[in-house]
Amino acid sequence: MVFIKIIVSVLLIIGIINPKLSWKMSEGWKYKDIEPSEGYLIGTRITSVVILVIIWLTKVGIE
Incomplete structure (x- = not known):
């Protein structure tokens, strides 16, 4: 899952x-x-920042 987050x-x-x-x-x-x-x-920059923050602050995956 971390590999996908990095990509x-x-x-x-x-x-x-x-x-x-x-x-x-x-x-x-x-x-x-x-x-x-x-x-x-500008919209692309803002959206990219928001999605990047969401990806790294959420814990998703099969454990």
Whole structure:
């Protein structure tokens, strides 16, 4: 379970540091010559931080 948390955390940290790259990985490959809006980039950062905190503060798993 910790391995999955680490992988997801890396992807979320990419979303925090470089939300444009996160957009290109998730949505940008579908379109040609389109950039994400500032609102989308800010929303991606906020959502990534919230999900990262939730992932590391919750205890989920089979024990």
